[in-house]
Amino acid sequence: MTRLDHFHEECGIFAIYGHPEAAKLAYLGLHALQHRGQESAGICAADGRRLVCHRAMGLVAEVFTEPVLAELPGTAAIGHTRYSTAGDSSFHNAQPFTVECNKGHLALAHNGNLTNAIDLRRQLDATGSIFQGTSDTEVILHLVARSRERALPAALREALLQIEGAYSLLVLSQEQLIVVRDPRGFRPLAMGRLEHEGRECPVFASETCAFDLIGARYTGDLEPGEMAIIGPGGITQERFAPVQPHSHCVFEHVYFSRPDSVVFGRPVEDSRESLGRLLARECPAQADIVVPVPDSGVAAAVGYAAESGLPYRVALIRNHYVGRTFIEPSQTIRDFGVKLKLNPVRWLIEGKRVVLVDDSIVRGTTSRKIVRMVRAAGAREVHLRISCPPTISPCYYGVDTPTKEELIASSHSVEQIRKFIEADSLGYLSLEGLRQAVADQEGRFCYACYTAHYPTDLVGIEALLQSSERRR
Numbered sequence: 269m270t271r272l273d274h275f276h277e278e279c280g281i282f283a284i285y286g287h288p289e290a291a292k293l294a295y296l297g298l299h300a301l302q303h304r305g306q307e308s309a310g311i312c313a314a315d316g317r318r319l320v321c322h323r324a325m326g327l328v329a330e331v332f333t334e335p336v337l338a339e340l341p342g343t344a345a346i347g348h349t350r351y352s353t354a355g356d357s358s359f360h361n362a363q364p365f366t367v368e369c370n371k372g373h374l375a376l377a378h379n380g381n382l383t384n385a386i387d388l389r390r391q392l393d394a395t396g397s398i399f400q401g402t403s404d405t406e407v408i409l410h411l412v413a414r415s416r417e418r419a420l421p422a423a424l425r426e427a428l429l430q431i432e433g434a435y436s437l438l439v440l441s442q443e444q445l446i447v448v449r450d451p452r453g454f455r456p457l458a459m460g461r462l463e464h465e466g467r468e469c470p471v472f473a474s475e476t477c478a479f480d481l482i483g484a485r486y487t488g489d490l491e492p493g494e495m496a497i498i499g500p501g502g503i504t505q506e507r508f509a510p511v512q513p514h515s516h517c518v519f520e521h522v523y524f525s526r527p528d529s530v531v532f533g534r535p536v537e538d539s540r541e542s543l544g545r546l547l548a549r550e551c552p553a554q555a556d557i558v559v560p561v562p563d564s565g566v567a568a569a570v571g572y573a574a575e576s577g578l579p580y581r582v583a584l585i586r587n588h589y590v591g592r593t594f595i596e597p598s599q600t601i602r603d604f605g606v607k608l609k610l611n612p613v614r615w616l617i618e619g620k621r622v623v624l625v626d627d628s629i630v631r632g633t634t635s636r637k638i639v640r641m642v643r644a645a646g647a648r649e650v651h652l653r654i655s656c657p658p659t660i661s662p663c664y665y666g667v668d669t670p671t672k673e674e675l676i677a678s679s680h681s682v683e684q685i686r687k688f689i690e691a692d693s694l695g696y697l698s699l700e701g702l703r704q705a706v707a708d709q710e711g712r713f714c715y716a717c718y719t720a721h722y723p724t725d726l727v728g729i730e731a732l733l734q735s736s737e738r739r740r
């Protein structure tokens with residue numbers, strides 16, 4: 269049977285080559301990328317002769333203890349943190365994946381989602397390939413193993429020409445690290461250098477905040493369609509696919525990346541504040557205070573307040589220590605889930621007309637709880653402002669969005685959504701405003717979740733969506 273659940277993974281990846289503490293630095297890098305995935309974590313390290321991998325379900329700091337890291341040898345390492353949906357979290361899908369094949373012992377870490385993986389997997393299944401998990405990433409390993417090319421870079425190149433969609437990839441063998449970015453550059457992949465005893469070790473990460481933690485210098489991004497091959501002889505960079513228009517994920521700037529990162533060569537904080545400023549111009553509100561929904565709405569709310577001249581007030585407090593397990597009371601407490609995470613500061617809100625700023629509305633259920641919470645704390649009016657256009661269509665390139673039917677904006681007007689979330693007014697940033705905030709004059713971003721115009725073919729994915737029960 270051809271199963272493929274994971275076409276919506278959100279992930280963080282990190283790689284380092286030529287450093288005696290490679291695994292420890294990978295651990296720190298992953299720690300900085302923890303926001304990109306909290307379900308599982310893994311590191312593979314190589315010492316020129318062998319490859320050792322440790323991966324498990326849980327947060328980076330839970331998965332990697334001192335003794336575990338001490339077992340990861342050598343001077344090269346790749347790491348991966350992964351988010352998955354509630355129903356399909358499985359150890360078999362935790363990365364990096366490893367395989368022993370005719371190309372040696374290989375490990376692979378992938379951020380993104382392949383849009384033709386179902387077709388490829390069906391073909392591989394039919395000819396005897398055996399899969400361990402349900403992730404699209406395994407397909408790449410099978411294609412590499414089957415290639416008649418003997419050298420790893422050539423075999424990988426052959427595999428890459430068969431796959432489509434979004435992939436920022438790290439491949440580690442006993443003596444080589446290969447780093448690849450898909451020709452459209454959907455997902456980020458930053459390059460840097462870490463100085464060690466007079467030499468500069470190459471480092472790679474989903475976001476530059478990983479470099480800040482380990483003291484590495486950001487040197488730019490791996491170009492879409494390029495492959496960097498790092499071995500004992502040094503580093504070479506080559507193009508493996510013809511130049512294509514770029515389709516960087518705009519949602520990285522709206523929500524997903526950390527504001528202290530530079531993503532696609534642009535500071536995320538800059539984009540977020542601009543989103544807020546433009547939102548204030550497009551959707552002003554007669555109000556007394558601007559309140560961010562933490563943490564997703566913070567930077568946009570700062571921009572909104574600055575542009576509108578309204579005071580910025582931190583009137584929703586987030587508990588950062590909410591784990592994945594908690595004991596529910598036997599008596600039902602209303603909106604228990606959201607109360608665990610957020611609590612209003614009544615003294616700031618009481619009697620006020622409040623502009624609440626958040627980055628997006630997906631299903632609308634959380635937003636409704638927050639609006640109710642602010643009203644229950646005494647707000648006279650609640651005006652919700654969203655720093656991007658309505659999310660009308662799912663992402664097939666690696667962001668976890670639910671099915672089209674579950675996206676409230678796919679079937680409801682702004683006025684209907686306003687009623688559903690019980691706000692006094694609701695305003696979204698326009699597509700043009702979003703483009704302006706990320707300075708996208710050349711059309712290098714993907715806006716498919718707002719427009720339903722996908723930059724690639726979606727071979728098989730839509731059929732799969734209709735047939736599978738998807739949970740978030």
Ligand code: AMP
Nearest residue numbers: 564627628629630631632633634635668
């Ligand atoms: P809801 O009102 O239920 O649609 O939830 C909206 C909240 O979900 C906002 O605070 C967003 O920041 C957050 N959100 C949006 N997209 C995602 C995502 N891909 N993963 C996790 N949270 C998200």
